[in-house]
Amino acid sequence: MPMDNVTLPGGPMSGFVASAVEYMTDASQRSVLFLDVMRQRGDQYREHVAQTAPHVLSYAAELIIDGRKLEQPVNYALVRIIPPKGVEIDLKRRPFVVVDPRAGHGPGIGGFKADSEIGVAMKAGHPCYFIGFLPEPVPGQTIERIAHAEAIFLAKVIERHPDADGKPCVIGNCQAGWAVMILASLRPELFGPLIIAGAPLAYWAGVHGKYPMRYSGGLLGGSWLTALTGDLGGGKFDGAWLVQNFEGQNPSNTLWSKQYNVYSKVDTEADRYLEFERWWGGHVNLNAEEIQFIVDELFIGNNLAAGRIKMSDGTAVDLRNIRSPIVVFCSQGDNITPPQQALDWILELYADVDEIRAYGQTIVYTVHETVGHLGIFVSGGVAKKEHAEFSSNIDLIDVLPPGLYEATFEARGAETTNADLAVGQWVMRCEARTLDDIRAMGGNSAEDERRFETAKRVSEKNLEAYRKYVQPWIKSMVTPQMAELMRNWHPLRVQYEAFSSHNPFMTAVENAADKAREERKPAAKDNPFLAFQERISKQIVSSLDKWRDTQEALSEAMFLTIYGSPALQSAVGVDPQSTPSQRREMDPKHRALLQARIAEIKSKVGSGGLREAGIRALLYVGSARGMVDERSLEALRRLRQADESARITVPEFKMLVREQFFMLLLDQEAALAAIPKLLPDGIDDRRKVFAAIQEVLSASAEISGEVAKRLERVAGLFGVDATGFLERSSKVTSLDPKAKAS
Structure with a gap:
């Protein structure tokens, strides 16, 4: 600025200098405190993974069945949630069983907070059980064996509640959703209503310009890479790879926003951040056979709704065999499991609502407007609204006449008619819908279906070639020690270890952080440098978002072009002129x-x-x-x-x-x-x-x-x-x- 506009002392320049000094003091203290939070995160990670049965449940639990002791052992367990003080349970009400997803993280997300799926169910008076798992799979464990174990768990819950007013309500989160649906189709007599939250039941489904994760299998050439990763892991698949795939969907949050939020609000955000990171960093392993089944049958094959999955005894998995009401909870803001993936299995199974009724089926869905994938399970607002209403009104859902419904929620207020008849702060109603309401959300064209079918067949051929020519060589080279070393050096694990107290340099950070807390001098909220800091942060987020959007558009264009090629389609046996339909006729x-x-x-x-x-x-x-x-x-x-x-x-x-x-x-x-x-x-x-x-x-x-x-x-x-x-x-x-x- 021109020097004639500067007045010293006490004028504009002195105010500018004071703000700068104040900000630099605040920023340096925040930097030290942020590094200390990273140290605490690393120490927390080391303590968590050292536990025999790490979890993030916020409730005490009693072990009912240890799956490792079953005739066909698995690393799963059934526990009873012990109600906290002040919560009364009515043993005549149907029990709730929450099944957590095994998608790279450890168990407990369904009971992560007081306002959670478990919390709201207990508040409604229901006995609650939880099906979780240990970090290491049992040798020889398969998805089918896990389903068999979960059937034993549910039978035990039913046995413990002979006077309950209905069979257990089972909640399947994310990857547990399709697992629960498979079991319910094989053993329908064990289930009351099912609540399927954020579960990819029709993985091919989506709309152009969104949800690029469904293209990743095709762009990688299919599931041969999954098999390779399992072989490099000595027969185990590191769940950290699944978490890394998830993080890759939102680079601005992964690389910047999540950490910046802690740095900018280090005085108030540290505890919340550490609480979430305890679950986020608790990576678990799967057997190679398990993840191969998941990728081949569900993600690339899309075989669940099509009825092409078969058990070892030849029994086909037919979701139309489910006799309990199915509640599907999804969100427009979920880029991992968008509404199309959560709901389009209905279009593949049924011609119209009359056919849904012909199978005696009741399907209720609700679509949140904004919440992201994790918010479906961990958001307190969602738990207090959708999950609370489902828990309180599960009997309403159970007795609905067969058909297709959408659950809607209206805030209860002074103007609400007979407000005392509604439970909680919302009034839930189930409104009749048709399949056209689901189609209106968008979906695949016939050309898209051919592309995904082509990607599936390319995957099968690549996997066959890998198993024949490469897999024997890889297996002969990888030792258990090599596999363990590769897991320990996974980038996601290293970032926790590097900032833990195991690193001798972090001792100095801990001491400096103690001093910074004693001398803490946060900058005033109207400090202009804080506003400048926020602008820089927003520019970084915007740049990363634009980079993501560019990459996603490129990925989609590549997939559509490569697998839309009539030559490639013909080469793998897909008729370029066909109109594929996976919908099966009634048996x-x-x-x-x-x-x-x-x-x-x-x-x-x-x-x-x-x-x-x-x-x-x-x-x-x-x-x-x-x-x-x-x-x-x-x-x-x-x-x-x-x-x-x-x-x-x-x-x-x-x-x-x-x-x-x-x-x-x-x-x-x-x-x-x-x-x-x-x-x-x-x-x-x-x-x-x-x-x-x-x-x-x-x-x-x-x-x-x-x-x-x-x-x-x-x-x-x-x-x-x-x-x-x-x-x-x-x-x-x-x-x-x-x-x-x-």
């Missing part, structure tokens, strides 16, 4: 069973009594809304709680609802015409049930339009006067608020 045996079941249901239209008539009428009227609200179910619970004769178990109620639903679906007019035959002669009983129907319907919204017309028709069938009923009368809030029976 003739199932079609025969379905026809028999239809005949059975039709024969029961005139059977039953007041209970059957009431449920049938309620379903008929309520279906006009195209959604089910948690307040209506709670109103029904309270009504039934007040009537001892109306109590039945959740499974019995579920069967009753499904039968009456199918009767209406198959022949609505015949089902309605039969209602008067099911009713008792006494007018008082008819009025009582009709009033209950009206109260349940009015619990969530005003009765009007088509709902009012249908209710008036039901009044005629019940032989009661509808006058006065169609105007909202007594409120459900007068019913017993402590009722929990379903």
Whole structure:
């Protein structure tokens, strides 16, 4: 600046110098404190990996079954979560079982915080169990053997809760999601509702310009590299490679933002950062056979939804065999498992919603707008909203009529109708959807499907060549000591070790950090150098993001060009003019069973009594809304709680609802015409049930339009006067608020 604009002392220049000195003091102290945080991270890492069974659960746990002691041993275990002080568990409520993903990190992410999947389930009164694993796989362990062990675990949970009001609700996070789905298709009798969070069930799916991870297998020439990595590991695959792949999706966060956030807020962010890094740095190993199955069958082969996965006894994995409701939780902000990968298996399995119903299946999905992949499991906001609502309303989901629904959430406030009937701070409703709603999210074209099919076949040929010509040579060279050395020198592990107290230079950092804390002088928030620091940081993030976007666009263009080549497609046996479809037709045996079941249901239209008539009428009227609200179910619970004769178990109620639903679906007019035959002669009983129907319907919204017309028709069938009923009368809030029976 011109010297004639500078005034000394006490003028602008002295203020500038003071700000500079203040910032330099603050920055130097933050630098030392940041390095000390890195030292603590390294020490924490060393302590964590030295444990026999490292985990990040924030709850005490009791070992129930050690998988290493099973007839077919695995490195998995079943533990019971011990409720913390002040949390009351109702042993008659269905248990929750959280299965953690084995995707490179250690176990515990489902119970990482108090506000977690486990935390909100216990808060809702459910007993909770956790299926975790040890860092080292048992020799010979396979994905099938793990599934067998998890079946034993679930059977044990069921045995421990004989009076529970339903089979366990099982939560499968990320990679555990597809594992849980496989087991549920093979052993459907072990499962209550499934909550599948951030799980890639249709790995090929996506849209152009996003989610480039699905292209990586093809660009690397297939799964031969996975086999090579397993061979270099002496038969083990280092989970640190999976974590590194994950980090590569967001270089600005990996290389800059995560560390800068700690540096810039070192006085407040250190504990949170160290807590997360304890899990993030807890890398585990998989057997080479396990990861090869995952990559070949799921990531490159996309065989799960197509029904091409078979167990050792020849049993095919068919997700249509699952009989429990499936809740799919995904996010638009998840670039690891986008909504298409989480949901498009439905398009591959079913032609329409009627076919979903034909298999007796109930599928509920919800799509978050912004949360990232890890946020689905660790975000306190998500746990308090989506996971809390799923936990509190799991019985609502369990008794939904078959079909496809989207779970939506509305904030509960002073204007919310019958707010006392909703649990928590949100009102959950399940709104009917069609397959077109899923298609509207975008997906692959026929050309894209051919490209991925070509990549799959190229992978198979490359893997075959590797196993024949290279693998024997690699295996003969690699010793256990070499494999262990390569794991220890993995870049992700080295970065923890290098900054730990094991490094003698970090002792000086620890002493300097103690002094910096004593003399800490943070700069004022309005210091101009802090603003300049933030601008520099944003420019670095922007540059790294642009570099990532360029790399992703290049990767996509390469994949589309290479595997879109008609010559390459023809060479590997893919017809360049074909329109691939993995959707399978209904099995003739199932079609025969379905026809028999239809005949059975039709024969029961005139059977039953007041209970059957009431449920049938309620379903008929309520279906006009195209959604089910948690307040209506709670109103029904309270009504039934007040009537001892109306109590039945959740499974019995579920069967009753499904039968009456199918009767209406198959022949609505015949089902309605039969209602008067099911009713008792006494007018008082008819009025009582009709009033209950009206109260349940009015619990969530005003009765009007088509709902009012249908209710008036039901009044005629019940032989009661509808006058006065169609105007909202007594409120459900007068019913017993402590009722929990379903």
